[in-house]
Amino acid sequence: MLPVLPVNAPYHHGDLRAAALQMGMERLANQEQPDLGLRALARDLGVSATALYRHFPNKDALLDALALEGLNRLGQHQAQAAVQAGGGHDGFAEVGITYVTWAVENPALLRLIYNRIGLVDLTADDPTAMGEAFHQLRAGIAAMMPDEMSKDQRAAAALHAWSLVHGLAMLILDGQVEYDPAMVRKVVMMMDFKDN
Amino acid sequence: MLPVLPVNAPYHHGDLRAAALQMGMERLANQEQPDLGLRALARDLGVSATALYRHFPNKDALLDALALEGLNRLGQHQAQAAVQAGGGHDGFAEVGITYVTWAVENPALLRLIYNRIGLVDLTADDPTAMGEAFHQLRAGIAAMMPDEMSKDQRAAAALHAWSLVHGLAMLILDGQVEYDPAMVRKVVMMMDFKDN
DNA sequence: CAATCAATGCTAACAGTGTCAACATGTGTG
DNA sequence: CACACATGTTGACACTGTTAGCATTGATTG
Numbered sequence: 143m144l145p146v147l148p149v150n151a152p153y154h155h156g157d158l159r160a161a162a163l164q165m166g167m168e169r170l171a172n173q174e175q176p177d178l179g180l181r182a183l184a185r186d187l188g189v190s191a192t193a194l195y196r197h198f199p200n201k202d203a204l205l206d207a208l209a210l211e212g213l214n215r216l217g218q219h220q221a222q223a224a225v226q227a228g229g230g231h232d233g234f235a236e237v238g239i240t241y242v243t244w245a246v247e248n249p250a251l252l253r254l255i256y257n258r259i260g261l262v263d264l265t266a267d268d269p270t271a272m273g274e275a276f277h278q279l280r281a282g283i284a285a286m287m288p289d290e291m292s293k294d295q296r297a298a299a300a301l302h303a304w305s306l307v308h309g310l311a312m313l314i315l316d317g318q319v320e321y322d323p324a325m326v327r328k329v330v331m332m333m334d335f336k337d338n
Numbered sequence: 339m340l341p342v343l344p345v346n347a348p349y350h351h352g353d354l355r356a357a358a359l360q361m362g363m364e365r366l367a368n369q370e371q372p373d374l375g376l377r378a379l380a381r382d383l384g385v386s387a388t389a390l391y392r393h394f395p396n397k398d399a400l401l402d403a404l405a406l407e408g409l410n411r412l413g414q415h416q417a418q419a420a421v422q423a424g425g426g427h428d429g430f431a432e433v434g435i436t437y438v439t440w441a442v443e444n445p446a447l448l449r450l451i452y453n454r455i456g457l458v459d460l461t462a463d464d465p466t467a468m469g470e471a472f473h474q475l476r477a478g479i480a481a482m483m484p485d486e487m488s489k490d491q492r493a494a495a496a497l498h499a500w501s502l503v504h505g506l507a508m509l510i511l512d513g514q515v516e517y518d519p520a521m522v523r524k525v526v527m528m529m530d531f532k533d534n
Numbered sequence: 535c536a537a538t539c540a541a542t543g544c545t546a547a548c549a550g551t552g553t554c555a556a557c558a559t560g561t562g563t564g
Numbered sequence: 565c566a567c568a569c570a571t572g573t574t575g576a577c578a579c580t581g582t583t584a585g586c587a588t589t590g591a592t593t594g
Contacts, residue, residue: 310501316453316455317457378551
């Protein structure tokens with residue numbers, strides 16, 4: 143939380159952009175409702191509030207950068223879980239459990255990701271970095287669906303699975319459901335794709 | 339959006355509390371990202387900003403009141419859907435589809451509900467009105483689970499179903515998934531409880 | 535090496551917010 | 565009628581994001 147001294151200091155006060163992002167990520171990791179205000183961040187960085195405007199056009203851009211970093215971390219985490227878990231129903235369920243677990247361990251970050259993604263036009267011609275990272279996450283989910291399904295079935299099944307784990311994660315994050323790893327496993331394993 | 343003249347005017351300027359809530363609900367119904375600021379509301383109500391403090395201790399209390407109203411509407415809507423749909427797998431799926439549809443039609447309100455509920459202590463001795471309304475929604479879901487299940491199974495199945503529809507609704511609201519009623523039906527109908 | 539220039543940072547200010555204290559006004563009751 | 569209380573207003577404070585203008589540092593170039 144104290145001012146961070148970056149290793150690389152190419153400019154007269156250091157790599158402020160990286161320092162700001164690092165401090166933001168720390169807050170997202172350590173606090174349920176982190177204060178990501180520009181002034182508050184700048185204060186704890188030992189810098190004037192307006193200095194951040196040399197690195198981000200506005201507050202939203204800073205939040206987007208944090209969300210992108212989080213999205214990349216989530217994507218990596220999920221991809222790694224996918225190779226470890228292998229295929230089949232149980233393997234896929236394992237990946238879903240991983241998603242919920244990550245959400246529980248990074249509540250503020252996950253919330254930021256989805257808050258920010260909601261504002262991005264995912265159908266734009268020039269896809270943003272965030273749209274790109276998000277697309278990869280989606281593709282990873284779809285790739286795990288059973289081979290014998292038709293294309294439509296796969297799409298529906300992927301959405302079904304994603305909705306389930308995302309909804310469960312959100313309910314836990316919002317405090318409606320007490321977090322219980324055994325319960326999470328039970329609920330996710332319950333998933334089966336009725337062929338109708 | 340213009341100043342609202344209440345029918346009952348028991349005090350010298352009218353029932354400001356009801357007028358504020360009504361205006362808030364209108365904004366939640368008509369705008370994706372409604373401005374629920376105290377000053378903005380008061381301005382459009384034709385009243386000074388601090389007047390609202392005679393009816394709500396602070397801004398959060400106003401938001402809570404709006405969320406409670408939304409929660410009650412959602413609960414009523416779901417209860418009605420439950421009696422219409424009847425029992426069984428298809429009946430339950432119908433109720434789930436109703437949930438998603440309501441969410442799509444009331445995006446800002448649903449978001450407010452879940453944002454506010456996250457801040458409520460649902461295990462408190464003196465349950466708030468919101469905790470109460472929320473508990474009823476939960477009970478309604480659990481009551482629809484198949485009779486032949488054990489208590490634990492029923493709890494898991496209820497959470498499974500709730501997670502699915504809530505997650506699907508959230509993904510649509512956040513813009514990751516295009517809203518398509520047929521797709522929603524397909525995804526929800528896919529639900530089946532594997533007995534493991 | 536010295537001069538220039540762009541990158542980076544600072545101060546001051548503006549509009550907006552939630553909130554409090556003090557004052558004003560209308561309403562109902564003894 | 566007079567009093568008390570509920571309600572509404574004004575003014576102020578601390579906070580926020582943001583912009584304009586000025587200062588400083590580091591890198592580049594003659």
